[in-house]
Amino acid sequence: MFKVTPNPPGNDPASPYENLDSKKLHEAAERALDHHFPSPEKNPPKRNGQLFSVCPNINTDALLANASEDLLSISAIAADLADDVDGSRRSVALALSRMADGVHLLVERAMDHLDEPEMAAIIAKQHRRTR
Numbered sequence: 001m002f003k004v005t006p007n008p009p010g011n012d013p014a015s016p017y018e019n020l021d022s023k024k025l026h027e028a029a030e031r032a033l034d035h036h037f038p039s040p041e042k043n044p045p046k047r048n049g050q051l052f053s054v055c056p057n058i059n060t061d062a063l064l065a066n067a068s069e070d071l072l073s074i075s076a077i078a079a080d081l082a083d084d085v086d087g088s089r090r091s092v093a094l095a096l097s098r099m100a101d102g103v104h105l106l107v108e109r110a111m112d113h114l115d116e117p118e119m120a121a122i123i124a125k126q127h128r129r130t131r
Contacts, residue, residue, distance in 0.1 A: 060123050061114060068107045075100035 054063070078097035082090050113119045 061111070064107050064111045064114070068104055068111070071100045071104035071107060075104065 075097045078093050078100060082093035082097060085093060114123065
Protein backbone atom coordinates (compact mmCIF):
# COMPACT_ATOMS: atom_id res chain seq x y z
CA MET A 1 0.00 0.00 0.00
CA PHE A 2 1.27 3.41 -0.95
CA LYS A 3 0.82 6.32 1.48
CA VAL A 4 1.17 9.86 0.29
CA THR A 5 3.28 12.09 2.55
CA PRO A 6 4.38 15.60 1.84
CA ASN A 7 8.05 16.19 1.18
CA PRO A 8 9.19 17.34 3.81
CA PRO A 9 6.41 16.31 6.21
CA GLY A 10 4.43 19.26 7.49
CA ASN A 11 5.26 20.58 10.94
CA ASP A 12 2.61 21.51 13.43
CA PRO A 13 3.08 25.26 13.94
CA ALA A 14 1.58 25.14 17.46
CA SER A 15 4.16 25.48 20.21
CA PRO A 16 3.98 22.98 23.10
CA TYR A 17 4.15 26.02 25.41
CA GLU A 18 1.24 27.89 23.89
CA ASN A 19 -1.15 27.37 26.77
CA LEU A 20 -0.64 27.50 30.54
CA ASP A 21 -1.37 23.80 31.12
CA SER A 22 1.47 22.68 28.88
CA LYS A 23 3.88 25.01 30.70
CA LYS A 24 2.83 23.57 34.06
CA LEU A 25 3.22 20.05 32.70
CA HIS A 26 6.69 20.87 31.38
CA GLU A 27 7.75 22.40 34.73
CA ALA A 28 6.48 19.34 36.60
CA ALA A 29 8.38 17.04 34.24
CA GLU A 30 11.57 19.06 34.77
CA ARG A 31 11.18 18.86 38.57
CA ALA A 32 10.66 15.11 38.36
CA LEU A 33 13.71 14.66 36.18
CA ASP A 34 15.82 16.85 38.47
CA HIS A 35 14.68 14.84 41.48
CA HIS A 36 15.38 11.40 39.99
CA PHE A 37 18.41 12.35 37.91
CA PRO A 38 20.31 15.12 39.73
CA SER A 39 22.87 17.00 37.69
CA PRO A 40 26.41 15.63 38.15
CA GLU A 41 27.95 19.06 38.69
CA LYS A 42 26.44 19.36 42.17
CA ASN A 43 29.26 18.99 44.65
CA PRO A 44 28.74 16.75 47.66
CA PRO A 45 28.88 18.55 51.01
CA LYS A 46 32.42 19.01 52.28
CA ARG A 47 33.45 17.07 55.34
CA ASN A 48 35.27 18.70 58.19
CA GLY A 49 37.92 15.98 58.41
CA GLN A 50 35.92 13.59 60.56
CA LEU A 51 35.74 9.99 59.47
CA PHE A 52 32.75 9.23 61.69
CA SER A 53 30.02 11.40 63.07
CA VAL A 54 27.06 10.97 65.38
CA CYS A 55 23.60 12.14 64.38
CA PRO A 56 22.81 15.24 66.40
CA ASN A 57 19.24 14.24 67.29
CA ILE A 58 20.06 10.97 69.12
CA ASN A 59 19.10 11.17 72.77
CA THR A 60 21.65 10.85 75.57
CA ASP A 61 20.23 7.56 76.85
CA ALA A 62 20.81 5.90 73.49
CA LEU A 63 24.33 7.31 73.20
CA LEU A 64 25.32 6.12 76.66
CA ALA A 65 23.71 2.71 76.14
CA ASN A 66 25.69 2.21 72.93
CA ALA A 67 28.90 3.39 74.59
CA SER A 68 28.28 0.94 77.45
CA GLU A 69 27.81 -1.99 75.06
CA ASP A 70 30.92 -1.04 73.07
CA LEU A 71 33.01 -0.84 76.23
CA LEU A 72 31.83 -4.28 77.29
CA SER A 73 32.84 -5.61 73.86
CA ILE A 74 36.28 -3.99 74.07
CA SER A 75 36.80 -5.44 77.53
CA ALA A 76 35.80 -8.93 76.37
CA ILE A 77 38.11 -8.77 73.34
CA ALA A 78 41.06 -7.59 75.45
CA ALA A 79 40.41 -10.25 78.12
CA ASP A 80 40.21 -12.94 75.43
CA LEU A 81 43.45 -11.69 73.91
CA ALA A 82 45.13 -11.79 77.34
CA ASP A 83 44.41 -15.53 77.48
CA ASP A 84 46.31 -16.09 74.23
CA VAL A 85 49.50 -14.11 74.94
CA ASP A 86 52.20 -14.13 77.62
CA GLY A 87 54.53 -11.67 79.29
CA SER A 88 54.24 -7.94 78.80
CA ARG A 89 51.67 -8.32 76.02
CA ARG A 90 49.38 -10.13 78.47
CA SER A 91 49.80 -7.24 80.91
CA VAL A 92 48.89 -4.74 78.20
CA ALA A 93 45.80 -6.72 77.16
CA LEU A 94 44.65 -7.03 80.78
CA ALA A 95 45.26 -3.31 81.33
CA LEU A 96 43.09 -2.49 78.29
CA SER A 97 40.37 -4.79 79.59
CA ARG A 98 40.44 -3.19 83.03
CA MET A 99 40.47 0.33 81.60
CA ALA A 100 37.43 -0.50 79.47
CA ASP A 101 35.72 -1.91 82.57
CA GLY A 102 36.44 1.31 84.47
CA VAL A 103 35.10 3.51 81.71
CA HIS A 104 32.07 1.24 81.45
CA LEU A 105 31.38 1.90 85.14
CA LEU A 106 31.61 5.65 84.50
CA VAL A 107 29.13 5.40 81.64
CA GLU A 108 26.76 3.33 83.78
CA ARG A 109 26.95 5.95 86.54
CA ALA A 110 26.19 8.68 83.98
CA MET A 111 23.15 6.68 82.87
CA ASP A 112 22.01 6.49 86.51
CA HIS A 113 22.32 10.29 86.79
CA LEU A 114 20.03 10.76 83.79
CA ASP A 115 17.14 9.63 85.96
CA GLU A 116 17.76 12.45 88.44
CA PRO A 117 15.46 15.47 87.94
CA GLU A 118 18.29 18.04 87.78
CA MET A 119 20.17 16.14 85.10
CA ALA A 120 16.99 15.52 83.13
CA ALA A 121 16.36 19.29 83.08
CA ILE A 122 19.92 19.99 81.85
CA ILE A 123 19.67 17.38 79.09
CA ALA A 124 16.27 18.65 78.00
CA LYS A 125 17.69 22.18 77.78
CA GLN A 126 20.65 20.99 75.68
CA HIS A 127 18.37 18.92 73.48
CA ARG A 128 16.19 21.98 72.76
CA ARG A 129 19.28 23.96 71.69
CA THR A 130 20.33 21.35 69.13
CA ARG A 131 16.97 21.35 67.34
